[in-house]
Amino acid sequence: MQNQNNQEYLSAIQAAFGADVLTHEEAFGMLNIEMTPARIHEAISWLQQHQDLSVNYLTNIAGVHYPESAGREFAVVYQLHSWKNNLRLRIKGYLPKENLHIASITDLFAGANWMERETYDFFGIIFDGHPDLRRILNMDDMDYFPMRKEYVLEDATREDKDDRFFGRNNNEL
Amino acid sequence: MGKIEDLETINGEGYQLTTLDKAIALARANSVWPLPFATSCCGIEFMATMGSAYDLSRFGMERMSFTPRQADLLIVAGTISKKLGPVLKRVYEQMAEPKWVLSVGACACSGGIFDTYSVLQGIDRIIPVDVYVPGCPPRPEQIIEGVMNIHELVKKESNRRRYSEEYKHLLGTYEIDIDQHAESK
Numbered sequence: 001m002q003n004q005n006n007q008e009y010l011s012a013i014q015a016a017f018g019a020d021v022l023t024h025e026e027a028f029g030m031l032n033i034e035m036t037p038a039r040i041h042e043a044i045s046w047l048q049q050h051q052d053l054s055v056n057y058l059t060n061i062a063g064v065h066y067p068e069s070a071g072r073e074f075a076v077v078y079q080l081h082s083w084k085n086n087l088r089l090r091i092k093g094y095l096p097k098e099n100l101h102i103a104s105i106t107d108l109f110a111g112a113n114w115m116e117r118e119t120y121d122f123f124g125i126i127f128d129g130h131p132d133l134r135r136i137l138n139m140d141d142m143d144y145f146p147m148r149k150e151y152v153l154e155d156a157t158r159e160d161k162d163d164r165f166f167g168r169n170n171n172e173l
Numbered sequence: 174m175g176k177i178e179d180l181e182t183i184n185g186e187g188y189q190l191t192t193l194d195k196a197i198a199l200a201r202a203n204s205v206w207p208l209p210f211a212t213s214c215c216g217i218e219f220m221a222t223m224g225s226a227y228d229l230s231r232f233g234m235e236r237m238s239f240t241p242r243q244a245d246l247l248i249v250a251g252t253i254s255k256k257l258g259p260v261l262k263r264v265y266e267q268m269a270e271p272k273w274v275l276s277v278g279a280c281a282c283s284g285g286i287f288d289t290y291s292v293l294q295g296i297d298r299i300i301p302v303d304v305y306v307p308g309c310p311p312r313p314e315q316i317i318e319g320v321m322n323i324h325e326l327v328k329k330e331s332n333r334r335r336y337s338e339e340y341k342h343l344l345g346t347y348e349i350d351i352d353q354h355a356e357s358k
Binding site: 137138139142146151153154155156157158159160161 | 254255256258283284288289290291292294298
């Protein structure tokens with residue numbers, strides 16, 4: 001750890017959550033922690049209420065799809081920010097595709113509401129306890145989750161587009 | 174208005190005769206009220222077209238109508254996402270007859286570069302389009318040419334277009350029932 005603050009945060013979280021802190025790394029000066037998904041809600045709540053760590057701001061929630069890695073196909077990434085210490089950290093939880101449930105943090109951060117809806121919209125990750133989990137950006141009658149890599153990005157109804165002009169080879173589709 | 178030109182007329186001392194259809198069509202063509210449905214960069218080009226340098230008022234079009242009820246021409250300029258599709262269709266349905274549609278730019282015409290799950294691949298999938306203006310985005314000159322082509326259509330349009338079987342059939346292909354609309358108004 002290059003950043004002294006990152007080390008302090010990591011030590012505090014490890015002391016509090018022990019074996020549930022699975023891996024950690026420092027990427028571009030930012031602390032990354034992978035945790036057991038079931039305890040992420042508790043960890044964020046603890047970080048938020050902690051006197052010194054004081055992680056008071058939720059920057060973003062995002063999803064990632066790793067279709068190749070069996071048993072941990074989906075990641076939920078929380079980007080958090082402590083205004084008091086001017087420190088950002090990232091918490092990740094990996095979910096298997098059979099059970100895409102994780103606890104909603106809308107009770108901790110009201111701003112998580114739309115972020116979780118967006119993550120649901122694009123990846124189909126279900127946030128248990130969310131007050132109104134429905135699509136937010138895509139049309140309501142869409143019947144799949146478009147950012148999952150098993151779906152092609154291109155529109156299926158297109159008729160007049162030549163793949164060569166889009167930098168794609170016809171055989172790849 | 175002065176003397177009517179470009180029309181079949183019978184001229185005499187102090188009078189000029191033509192058919193009502195043609196006179197009305199000419200008046201319409203010179204005072205089209207556009208509804209700009211602008212969503213992105215084509216909308217910016219359209220604003221330039223409206224501005225003093227290119228000046229749509231030369232065509233009697235300076236009065237932008239932001240209510241579909243009082244618009245004759247729907248100008249769709251920009252990317253239309255699939256989620257916006259039903260909104261656009263509703264705006265079109267709310268316009269009173271006679272009405273025309275100008276599709277400005279590659280995105281409105283065909284989805285443009287946005288070959289992706291969220292973008293409608295051309296507005297002609299949900300509403301009938303009269304004139305397409307290509308370009309990404311088209312320059313104001315091109316938009317003006319599109320508008321002038323609309324004017325040519327307006328000049329030749331029959332006053333009874335809305336009752337024709339052809340027109341009903343066309344709207345039927347877009348699942349718009351014109352008779353039902355006439356009743357609901």
